[in-house]
Amino acid sequence: MFSIFLRDFWVLGSLMFALIVDLLLVLPYGLRLSAAQTMNLFLSADLRKGRLLKRSLITIAIAALFLSLSFHDLSQAKSDLRSLMLFLYFFGVMLCWLQLQLSFATYYAKIFYRGNQLDQVGDEDQGPQELIFPGDNEPVFTDFLYVANVVALTFAMSDVNIESSRMRKIVMIQALSSFMFYTLILSVIANLMVNS
Template sequence: MSRLAISVAVGLIAATVLWAGWRVDWRMSAWIATAAMFVGWTWATLGPMNAALTRQHARREDPTHGGTGIVVVVAALASLSSVIGVLFHHQDHALVLGTIAGIVLSWAAIHTMFATHYARVYYGDPIGGIDFHQSEPPVYTDFAYVAFTVGMSFAISDTDLSGSRMRRPALVHALLSYLFGTVIVALFINLIAGLSS
């Protein structure tokens, strides 16, 4: 069973438990638990890997393979609906805190998913596509650096992409990050303005 499938199962269980005791939307609770499990478990597993393990793992597992990446992205974007809902119910502090947690975890899940995808593309055939300007082969944290840099700046910083097979997902990632960031910032400013009035 994949990390994502187990994360979804944990999310649904957590949603049931949380929904029974809190006045937080069960869908938001499910997404928060799922995303937290997915991001936490992914980095607890992949973060310590050396280059050889990264290469071996990236070649055999990619959560973006088979549509799972689409599920993560759609679920993360669906969390935007909770922000819109909070705009109309901002007096409910549990809902506001849940929304903030959902936004942060959605953001982390998107970039985690892209980091693993970059690793798979890099270690595919032929190897390469990102110049990290280092002699040692890249590890998952190097791919996380690329993914979170694109996620925060909508661009590549001190690494260089070479070839369409790496530029294509980077373009999708940058556009998705820009959309996510712009909508979130606009809605969050509205939320803060609503809370202060």
């Protein structure tokens, strides 16, 4: 049993290591960005919609892997390994959740800066804006992290308004994926409690 855990641990450990490294590289950098740096980054970066969507789907798949392995392995684990395995699996799920929010925040920033912008010459409105932040300040990357976390935790928007149907669709996808994520977690927890 311990050898199976070690074999699975290398796979899960490497996935967790990759998630931790990505979060440690991206989050501190993103938290320090000014409004101008945020705009320059997302206007100049080659962020493709398909890649960001694939990243989000891969993150959900990795979380489902963590949860399915936790359900399978914890039901067969001996009591001395059970606590360690439970911690590792749910730590991996938490890392996936953070990665998912980071993916959607990046996607929101990309759509915001690539969406319809005001005409630079005449300041004429060129159509619906993607997101409308309160106040006069230009948004920084943490504003997009805020939007992603609010949608994930409340399944709704707060003080940020949406004008475009494209952005509404993305928010709906994030809300549904978050709902699926939480439902999966609750079902595994309930199953573990019943089978313990």
